[in-house]
Amino acid sequence: MSDGQRDFDLDQFLPFRLNRAAEFIALRFAAAYKAEYGLTRPEWRTLAALGSSGRMTATEVGAHSTMHKTKVSRAVFALEERRWLKRTQDEDDRRAEHLELTAAGAKAYRDLTRLARDYSLELSELVGQEGLQALSSGLTAVEKAIAKRPR
Amino acid sequence: MSDGQRDFDLDQFLPFRLNRAAEFIALRFAAAYKAEYGLTRPEWRTLAALGSSGRMTATEVGAHSTMHKTKVSRAVFALEERRWLKRTQDEDDRRAEHLELTAAGAKAYRDLTRLARDYSLELSELVGQEGLQALSSGLTAVEKAIAKRPR
DNA sequence: TCCGTATGGTTACAAATGTAACTGTCTATT
DNA sequence: AATAGACAGTTACATTTGTAACCATACGGA
Numbered sequence: 001m002s003d004g005q006r007d008f009d010l011d012q013f014l015p016f017r018l019n020r021a022a023e024f025i026a027l028r029f030a031a032a033y034k035a036e037y038g039l040t041r042p043e044w045r046t047l048a049a050l051g052s053s054g055r056m057t058a059t060e061v062g063a064h065s066t067m068h069k070t071k072v073s074r075a076v077f078a079l080e081e082r083r084w085l086k087r088t089q090d091e092d093d094r095r096a097e098h099l100e101l102t103a104a105g106a107k108a109y110r111d112l113t114r115l116a117r118d119y120s121l122e123l124s125e126l127v128g129q130e131g132l133q134a135l136s137s138g139l140t141a142v143e144k145a146i147a148k149r150p151r
Numbered sequence: 152m153s154d155g156q157r158d159f160d161l162d163q164f165l166p167f168r169l170n171r172a173a174e175f176i177a178l179r180f181a182a183a184y185k186a187e188y189g190l191t192r193p194e195w196r197t198l199a200a201l202g203s204s205g206r207m208t209a210t211e212v213g214a215h216s217t218m219h220k221t222k223v224s225r226a227v228f229a230l231e232e233r234r235w236l237k238r239t240q241d242e243d244d245r246r247a248e249h250l251e252l253t254a255a256g257a258k259a260y261r262d263l264t265r266l267a268r269d270y271s272l273e274l275s276e277l278v279g280q281e282g283l284q285a286l287s288s289g290l291t292a293v294e295k296a297i298a299k300r301p302r
Numbered sequence: 303t304c305c306g307t308a309t310g311g312t313t314a315c316a317a318a319t320g321t322a323a324c325t326g327t328c329t330a331t332t
Numbered sequence: 333a334a335t336a337g338a339c340a341g342t343t344a345c346a347t348t349t350g351t352a353a354c355c356a357t358a359c360g361g362a
Contacts (some may be wrong), residue, residue, distance in 0.1 A: 054241070245358090
């Protein structure tokens with residue numbers, strides 16, 4: 001009873017597959033930092049960006065993690081409220097502000113990276129070394145493409 | 152001035168990379184079906200699931216595309232309103248209903264698969280054959296893992 | 303047959319998100 | 333200088349999403 005249009009298979013369609021995999025993988029990790037720290041994803045990403053690359057401006061955080069301005073803005077606000085980051089105005093350009101983790105923020109970041117590492121291990125067990133290897137080199141190719149044709 | 156915690160790099164963290172890539176790739180395609188047909192992503196996914204696998208129940212659609220019940224429910228409603236799908240109650244189990252594309256729905260599906268194919272080509276040009284190949288086999292590994300440890 | 307529980311699907315409400323407009327500051331051109 | 337545009341960041345509003353409660357039906361004992 002299946003109709004003739006067997007020339008397209010959703011299960012083969014890359015955007016679909018990629019999305020499903022990303023959701024699965026990200027969600028499992030999100031559960032961890034949500035449960036333990038009550039962080040949202042934009043908040044975790046901002047924390048991670050600052051933790052791993054150091055002092056940055058909000059725009060830079062956004063560019064790095066491809067998050068929209070508003071997401072960053074709200075995440076920064078939330079993290080500031082927790083006293084996990086502090087802002088300082090740029091001396092020369094009074095529009096910009098530099099973001100930096102406080103000691104408490106850095107500690108939280110360290111804890112979370114431990115979680116992240118654990119999860120990476122779990123993943124490599126779950127998915128397998130070769131799978132991860134392939135995935136990673138595929139992603140590198142995509143990242144290059146993104147860099148070439150931004151936005 | 153960068154602090155010592157150089158042992159974790161967000162740019163290497165798989166959930167992050169996957170998500171960024173998925174967003175980039177899915178968004179570009181989403182723009183197409185959104186602009187041309189005004190479909191949301193859950194709607195497109197539902198249409199695609201029904202178009203490519205034929206008659207299904209809402210729960211099955213959700214399982215297949217890993218969409219939440221409510222997303223499916225709303226997508227089905229929207230597609231029904233457009234007269235792109237019709238429901239029929241199951242004879243034996245009066246809770247369940249089978250979903251099926253109408254002629255108009257099937258036509259839209261066919262149009263959209265053309266778009267999808269075009270996009271696949273564009274992708275393979277943008278990302279490159281080997282990249283896609285690697286990505287695909289990596290995704291296969293993830294999909295196996297998902298199947299093993301569902302949810 | 304009656305009761306507890308599971309399941310398909312919808313709906314109400316709250317939280318997250320995107321869009322667009324806005325404030326304030328900077329820069330370039332005149 | 334003066335003005336027009338660009339840019340950092342925030343805010344208001346509409347849309348989308350997730351959570352939980354809900355209805356109706358089905359199923360599995362006691």
